[in-house]
Amino acid sequence: MISNLSFVTPTPDSPWGTYLMQVDRVTPYLGHLARWVETLKRPKRALIVDIPIELDDGTVAHYEGYRVQHNMSRGPGKGGVRYHPDVTLEEVMALSAWMSVKNAAVNLPYGGAKGGIRVDPKKLSNKELEKLTRRYTSEIGFIIGPQQDIPAPDVNTNGQIMAWMMDTYSMNVGATATGVVTGKPIHLGGSLGRVKATGRGVFVTGREAARRIGLDLQGARVAVQGFGNVGSAAGELFVQAGAKIVAIQDHSGTIFNDKGFDLAELMPHVRATGGVGGFKGGEKMNAEEFWDVKCDILIPAALEGQITAERARRITAKLVLEGANGPTLGSGDDVLSDRGILVVPDVICNAGGVTVSYFEWVQDFSSFFWTEDEINVRLDKIMVDALKRIWAVADEHKITLRTATFAVACERILIAREERGLYP
Numbered sequence: 121m122i123s124n125l126s127f128v129t130p131t132p133d134s135p136w137g138t139y140l141m142q143v144d145r146v147t148p149y150l151g152h153l154a155r156w157v158e159t160l161k162r163p164k165r166a167l168i169v170d171i172p173i174e175l176d177d178g179t180v181a182h183y184e185g186y187r188v189q190h191n192m193s194r195g196p197g198k199g200g201v202r203y204h205p206d207v208t209l210e211e212v213m214a215l216s217a218w219m220s221v222k223n224a225a226v227n228l229p230y231g232g233a234k235g236g237i238r239v240d241p242k243k244l245s246n247k248e249l250e251k252l253t254r255r256y257t258s259e260i261g262f263i264i265g266p267q268q269d270i271p272a273p274d275v276n277t278n279g280q281i282m283a284w285m286m287d288t289y290s291m292n293v294g295a296t297a298t299g300v301v302t303g304k305p306i307h308l309g310g311s312l313g314r315v316k317a318t319g320r321g322v323f324v325t326g327r328e329a330a331r332r333i334g335l336d337l338q339g340a341r342v343a344v345q346g347f348g349n350v351g352s353a354a355g356e357l358f359v360q361a362g363a364k365i366v367a368i369q370d371h372s373g374t375i376f377n378d379k380g381f382d383l384a385e386l387m388p389h390v391r392a393t394g395g396v397g398g399f400k401g402g403e404k405m406n407a408e409e410f411w412d413v414k415c416d417i418l419i420p421a422a423l424e425g426q427i428t429a430e431r432a433r434r435i436t437a438k439l440v441l442e443g444a445n446g447p448t449l450g451s452g453d454d455v456l457s458d459r460g461i462l463v464v465p466d467v468i469c470n471a472g473g474v475t476v477s478y479f480e481w482v483q484d485f486s487s488f489f490w491t492e493d494e495i496n497v498r499l500d501k502i503m504v505d506a507l508k509r510i511w512a513v514a515d516e517h518k519i520t521l522r523t524a525t526f527a528v529a530c531e532r533i534l535i536a537r538e539e540r541g542l543y544p
């Protein structure tokens with residue numbers, strides 16, 4: 121693992137360390153392009169901003185914000201913005217690099233970027249959240265734009281936050297620029313289908329993977345970690361396909377129901393309380409027992425670094441669908457692979473969100489909007505075709521789907537890098 125960057129000290133289990141190891145694993149499959157591989161090991165641009173805001177009680181608080189543009193060889197930067205108290209520059213760097221790989225894996229004309237603010241948004245009022253978002257947008261305003269870098273929602277951010285970002289950027293440039301962010305509300309140039317698109321992509325890749333390994337979704341047992349935007353939308357689609365969700369874990373608790381949860385009862389509880397904890401339609405479980413639950417499909421859809429080697433030894437699923445970015449440590453990945461558990465990696469599994477973000481961006485430019493059916497059909501096709509190509513590479517080289525996704529994506533990025541050349 122080469123990393124002579126002065127501003128991060130990755131470890132094998134940290135997000136950037138995990139990403140570097142994934143790049144090292146793909147290098148033997150890159151042929152002559154391997155001489156460009158160092159390009160992938162350093163972000164093109166990393167911006168740290170101070171965000172001062174006046175709180176409701178009159179005091180002034182400072183928050184640290186980031187926007188990292190990992191690689192722009194294939195087009196403008198693209199990737200979400202995360203609000204979380206544990207966000208670091210290192211984490212955002214890894215998330216931006218995974219965006220480069222993901223966008224290339226589904227062949228979108230984008231590079232990779234990601235942003236974040238080190239904040240617990242649950243502790244802020246709506247007014248404070250708006251001030252934070254607007255100030256952050258102004259601070260990063262000179263490196264984002266419809267043709268430069270297009271943010272979108274991620275953990276703890278949503279359509280309202282995208283609306284504030286779009287409005288702030290537009291006021292600063294003096295013209296409404298709907299294409300500067302995606303994941304916006306429908307009335308502001310948002311796309312039908314975007315809210316559930318990431319979960320839908322997890323379902324589509326999961327359905328294809330299940331078919332290939334002969335796993336029947338009818339009656340399949342599913343465990344989901346993270347029941348926010350991604351986990352809940354994926355879970356709903358699996359239930360519609362005949363599967364049952366037997367265990368769910370989120371920040372508020374872990375719940376179990378051997379017969380499968382009734383989502384018509386659970387969803388209103390989550391909307392009303394903010395989490396699954398306290399739901400009466402199932403038993404409460406110890407958090408660590410989640411990883412022992414008997415299931416066919418496991419969907420980590422919360423944060424990074426959840427599947428350690430130790431947990432990977434206990435997982436009973438035949439199929440792991442990475443809804444989250446970076447949920448599996450390198451050591452955990454090796455254990456899953458040795459045990460014959462198929463992992464559909466984040467860089468393809470959760471690409472449905474950015475794919476519909478791309479549709480949103482295209483619709484904004486043409487000011488012509490598609491129906492939800494058109495969007496879902498196009499999304500399904502892009503995901504299925506991308507997975508087919510990746511699967512063929514995995515079979516050809518006898519490598520995991522993760523390394524195969526990196527092989528397909530990194531080749532595309534580095535061809536673009538080589539063709540563009542280096543001289544100004």
Ligand SMILES: NC(=O)C1=CN([C@@H]2O[C@H](COP(=O)(O)OP(=O)(O)OC[C@H]3O[C@@H](n4cnc5c(N)ncnc54)[C@H](O)[C@@H]3O)[C@@H](O)[C@H]2O)C=CC1
Nearest residue numbers: 274275276318346347348349350370371422444445470473
């Ligand atoms: N929103 C999107 O379009 C996309 C999101 N992702 C990834 O999916 C994952 C989830 O994102 P969203 O659903 O958008 O976020 P969200 O904010 O809607 O939901 C996050 C979920 O994770 C849970 N969670 C947080 N800390 C936890 C912990 N310590 N243990 C268990 N659960 C915990 C929360 O309770 C919540 O249910 C993230 O890794 C994100 O980067 C990936 C692609 C696109």
Ligand SMILES: O=C(O)CCC(=O)C(=O)O
Nearest residue numbers: 199200272274473474477
């Ligand atoms: O929709 C987008 O542009 C990016 C979504 C995202 O942050 C991700 O795929 O991790």
